[in-house]
Amino acid sequence: MTAPLTLFGGTFDPVHLGHLQVVTEAARQADLDKVYLLPCHIPPHKAGPHASPAHRLAMLQRVCQEWPLFEVDDRELRQHRPSYTVETLRQCREQDSHRPIIFILGMDSLKNLNTWFQWQELMSLCHLLVCRRGNCEEDFNLDIQALLARHQTQDPEHLKRQPCGHILLADTSIISQSSSQVRQALMQGNTPSLLPACVLAYIQQHQLYQGCKKTPASGRPC
Numbered sequence: 001m002t003a004p005l006t007l008f009g010g011t012f013d014p015v016h017l018g019h020l021q022v023v024t025e026a027a028r029q030a031d032l033d034k035v036y037l038l039p040c041h042i043p044p045h046k047a048g049p050h051a052s053p054a055h056r057l058a059m060l061q062r063v064c065q066e067w068p069l070f071e072v073d074d075r076e077l078r079q080h081r082p083s084y085t086v087e088t089l090r091q092c093r094e095q096d097s098h099r100p101i102i103f104i105l106g107m108d109s110l111k112n113l114n115t116w117f118q119w120q121e122l123m124s125l126c127h128l129l130v131c132r133r134g135n136c137e138e139d140f141n142l143d144i145q146a147l148l149a150r151h152q153t154q155d156p157e158h159l160k161r162q163p164c165g166h167i168l169l170a171d172t173s174i175i176s177q178s179s180s181q182v183r184q185a186l187m188q189g190n191t192p193s194l195l196p197a198c199v200l201a202y203i204q205q206h207q208l209y210q211g212c213k214k215t216p217a218s219g220r221p222c
């Protein structure tokens, strides 16, 4: 079986060490040696983004220069419409119907998965590799409980042996950081914690996020 195509979707406004650390750990647990950071153009479920697509992409590219695990997949940025994951995955699937596709997401995203566009199609297109997230109880609603009952596996090998259909809850660290907290710190003139130095330097160089309005941590209910 070909090596999986592993995508980590996000708004990355901006990318922070919470993203990078938990995904590095999840990738290690699933024995993955490449993860594509997939910045969305227009996030379907939240306001913003605050920084332009070009700036968010540039920050991710700087991260990739320092973290060999990561590359950027900018396909969603090139499409000027809301970035529905199911549509992106269909595009990927058209290129190779047998290759395993793994979509990485945080626990807060998993808990809201039943609100995603055509969410019931997702498991026929990809596997889900889920990272733990601070302040996020594992109290799943009935749709997600049913999804897990049907698709959850404890065996990372399943994600590499089949093209789609499994959910692995990875045993990752809890890193309490969000892009909202980073933006808030910058707006208040503070230096955010848990931000890669290359990203902080880019933000300072381009004076990003100085006039951001306060948004709740992680931007949605968890």
Ligand SMILES: Nc1ncnc2c1ncn2[C@@H]1O[C@H](COP(=O)(O)OP(=O)(O)OP(=O)(O)O)[C@@H](O)[C@H]1O
Pocket (backbone or CB within 6 Å): 009, 010, 011, 012, 013, 018, 019, 022, 104, 105, 106, 107, 108, 109, 131, 132, 133, 134, 175, 176, 177, 178, 179, 180, 181, 216, 217, 218, 219, 220
């Ligand atoms: N600290 C973290 N730990 C685990 N997963 C995270 C963390 N931060 C973000 N994620 C996950 O990364 C993906 C992309 O997140 P996103 O780019 O929206 O960052 P965010 O920090 O949640 O942003 P915001 O605070 O603006 O809502 C989501 O699936 C989210 O659950």
Ligand SMILES: O=C(O)c1ccc[n+]([C@@H]2O[C@H](COP(=O)([O-])O)[C@@H](O)[C@H]2O)c1
Pocket (backbone or CB within 6 Å): 008, 009, 010, 011, 012, 038, 040, 043, 044, 045, 046, 083, 084, 085, 086, 109, 115, 116, 117
């Ligand atoms: O497809 C959807 O309806 C959908 C709804 C919410 C989020 N997503 C995807 O989930 C990823 C994380 O989104 P966010 O809002 O947490 O940055 C990103 O790739 C989004 O495109 C997708």
